[in-house]
Amino acid sequence: MPEQITELSVRDALIAQSLVEVVSASNRLTRYAARATGETESPAVWRTLAVLRTSGPLRIGELAAESRVAQPTMTKIVRGLAESEWVLRIADQEDARAWQIAITAKGERAFQTWRARLGEAMLPLFSDLTDEEIEVLASASALVHARIAGQLLTAGD
Amino acid sequence: MPEQITELSVRDALIAQSLVEVVSASNRLTRYAARATGETESPAVWRTLAVLRTSGPLRIGELAAESRVAQPTMTKIVRGLAESEWVLRIADQEDARAWQIAITAKGERAFQTWRARLGEAMLPLFSDLTDEEIEVLASASALVHARIAGQLLTAGD
């Protein structure tokens, strides 16, 4: 089945377009900020910490799924995070093969520092935002976050 | 000067926080969509085409700056794009060292196809959006796009 063309409703097309524009614009912004701050950690590291903060301790496999990387990639990321003492590996009580990965206070601080650094890098471009515009950004991110967190990747669809 | 801590105004802190949340949420969403679609091209390729579409033909150096990659990286990206016939290299009239890089009709089609594919991958998570929420997403991306396009990276600050 090559090149499956799907006909979307006008409404769905509008939604899809808005979503694509959000991720495109954000991608450019992220890239700008990452270079401005001379970021050294990979995005996956920060995604992983973000997941751990909101979900609490998770197994490596769960963490991989939620951070959208393959399991061996997450094994590697967790090794690095554990060496930095940003996460702690806790032996799983119920399964000796597994670990519970938890963010540490040090990891939490690193995460906050990263957020501050990133925010400051972007700020000069956005210091003129109106209250309404700030609200728009906050709403947009909340809306996306609510729908993306905890979504498994469905292989079929 | 290690670990420069800057005190932001409450307002700036709010803006910075909203921005960080936007890029974090979008990053997770992008990553979801990229895996769902089995994306093969790098994000930089699509950023580059997006820049060319809105800015018109650019030199490799300008394109590198605007797409937020180093110049040799852009040389490599353009080589790939030219091989796919998604861009055309046009000898610069005013400088024999330089090229004008222009998107082709084929490149434009590839870009649109990518957008459609990406949008459809995200749609299932967002099909319940209200009109107001769609508007919020569109406004947020417009707002970001307007401020990020054409911004050079200031080495100082």
Next chain:
DNA sequence: TCAGGTATATAGCCAAGCTATGTAATAATG
């Protein structure tokens, strides 16, 4: 108890990005 399945680890590969540097053209300067 043993067969199959599952959680993580390891090995090894590939691609994308970078820095440093080369080459050729242009610009500036005496």
Next chain:
DNA sequence: CATTATTACATAGCTTGGCTATATACCTGA
């Protein structure tokens, strides 16, 4: 006009982040 400095792109070579395939250890069910 000759020479030197600068600029635009290309090349070389490296590092790293991600992947697939597979090994290892443990768990589960017949």
